[in-house]
Amino acid sequence: VAPTIAGCHLPGKKSRVMERADRYFKAGEYDKAKIEYLNVLRLDRTNRIAIKQLGIIWFEEGAPLRAFPFLRATRDLDPSDFNNRTKLASATLMLGEVDGARKEALTILQQSPGQGEALLVLGDSSRSKEQIEETEQQLQQIKPPESAELHVVLANLALRKSDSTTVESELQRALTVAP
Numbered sequence: 617v618a619p620t621i622a623g624c625h626l627p628g629k630k631s632r633v634m635e636r637a638d639r640y641f642k643a644g645e646y647d648k649a650k651i652e653y654l655n656v657l658r659l660d661r662t663n664r665i666a667i668k669q670l671g672i673i674w675f676e677e678g679a680p681l682r683a684f685p686f687l688r689a690t691r692d693l694d695p696s697d698f699n700n701r702t703k704l705a706s707a708t709l710m711l712g713e714v715d716g717a718r719k720e721a722l723t724i725l726q727q728s729p730g731q732g733e734a735l736l737v738l739g740d741s742s743r744s745k746e747q748i749e750e751t752e753q754q755l756q757q758i759k760p761p762e763s764a765e766l767h768v769v770l771a772n773l774a775l776r777k778s779d780s781t782t783v784e785s786e787l788q789r790a791l792t793v794a795p
Contacts, residue, residue: 630659637666646673664693668700680707698724702733709741717741722754729758732765739769748773764794 637652650673656666671686687704690697701724709717721738724731742751752773760766767790774782 630656630663633659634663634665637669641669641673646677649673664690667693668697671700671703675703675707680710683707684711696727698728698731698734702731702737705734705737709737714741714743718747725754725758725760729760730763732763735760735763735765735769739772742773742776745777748776762793764790767793 633652633655637649637656640646640649640652650670653666653670653673656663657670660666667686668690671683671690674680674683675687683703684707687700687707690700691704694700701720705717705720705724708720717737718741721734721741724734725738728734738751738754742748751769755766755769767786771783771786771790774780774786
């Protein structure tokens with residue numbers, strides 16, 4: 617009889633814990649939010665919101681290693697959440713997995729070419745001469761809309777090729793697009 621009674625209270629308890637977690641998250645009290653979201657996961661290991669919010673919190677706190685499994689799980693649960701996927705690409709790059717970051721950024725840009733942060737990850741992951749050339753080709757194929765991020769990426773690629781004239785013109789264009 618006791619398990620049945622305890623089980624009846626689980627949805628209410630989960631709801632209360634989730635409300636506290638969300639309130640802390642919105643207030644920017646991330647330490648308290650983490651505790652509450654982890655409590656939610658103890659009650660419901662597949663809670664999408666708790667998984668997503670923990671990934672965001674640890675990413676925003678500069679802990680890509682802790683954020684990574686939550687960001688990846690969120691991507692697997694909701695592949696159309698480009699904001700999360702961009703954080704995943706950034707975290708992957710921060711962890712030194714350049715190829716994985718490039719792949720994730722390209723996937724995002726192929727589906728949503730206007731994702732500025734994904735453009736930046738793609739540019740930052742272009743380190744070798746081959747990667748720089750590949751990125752330039754990918755950008756021509758994807759045709760992202762004009763944005764400050766696009767011009768910053770093009771300036772960084774030009775910098776890596778020691779093309780100071782293009783660096784200057786691309787940075788000027790970035791300032792024109794977003795003063």
